Amino acid sequence: MNPGLLPLDWLLGTWECDEPGEGCFPTIKPFRYTETLHFSHVGQPVINFMFNAFHAESKKPLHRECGFIRMQPGTNRVAFIIAQNSGLVEIEEGELTGQQLNLQTQSLARVSFAREPHVQQICRVFQLRPDGKLEQTVSMATDNQPLVQHLHIIYRRAS
Numbered sequence: 699m700n701p702g703l704l705p706l707d708w709l710l711g712t713w714e715c716d717e718p719g720e721g722c723f724p725t726i727k728p729f730r731y732t733e734t735l736h737f738s739h740v741g742q743p744v745i746n747f748m749f750n751a752f753h754a755e756s757k758k759p760l761h762r763e764c765g766f767i768r769m770q771p772g773t774n775r776v777a778f779i780i781a782q783n784s785g786l787v788e789i790e791e792g793e794l795t796g797q798q799l800n801l802q803t804q805s806l807a808r809v810s811f812a813r814e815p816h817v818q819q820i821c822r823v824f825q826l827r828p829d830g831k832l833e834q835t836v837s838m839a840t841d842n843q844p845l846v847q848h849l850h851i852i853y854r855r856a857s
């Protein structure tokens with residue numbers, strides 16, 4: 699692994715959820731979902747990732763994201779470069795503290811015909827827990843809602 703990425707080596711591999719994750723937002727019906735995360739590298743100072751989410755009951759594929767993670771050399775600053783199947787592309791940046799990543803939208807663009815309401819801001823926390831499980835919490839603000847939680851899920855390492 700590229701030495702510049704060693705502080706993020708705890709992310710590498712495949713993660714599957716233990717229990718379905720919980721989705722909510724003031725404007726939608728609460729829902730449950732499953733999700734698999736893959737983090738890999740090819741020796742570059744970059745982690746490649748893919749997140750694939752499914753409806754917990756129907757197993758229908760839903761949200762998908764993929765992208766790259768970079769770290770600013772010599773700092774704890776982390777950037778996620780993300781493409782989402784909803785037509786959103788995004789850069790999130792933040793800090794790595796121990797084995798917790800706190801990220802916020804730095805820039806955001808979408809296809810001209812993206813469904814409304816448009817998301818305006820995303821905050822995400824990844825945390826490796828003392829029991830070895832990985833937790834992700836996502837909050838978002840849209841055109842008509844302030845920043846509030848959309849997703850919460852816990853994964854166990856699958857490989």
Ligand code: HEM
Pocket residue numbers: 721723725726727729731751752753760761814815816817820836838840848849
């Ligand atoms: C709804 C954004 C991840 C499932 C929504 C809405 C937005 C949004 C803007 C519409 C809210 C409204 O109508 O007021 C995002 C963003 C995500 C994300 C930015 C990632 C950062 C996910 C994931 C799932 C998911 C991982 C898992 C399955 C849903 C569902 C709805 C929804 C089921 C309600 C029905 C629908 O509008 O399709 N999301 N979402 N989202 N999201 Fe997400």
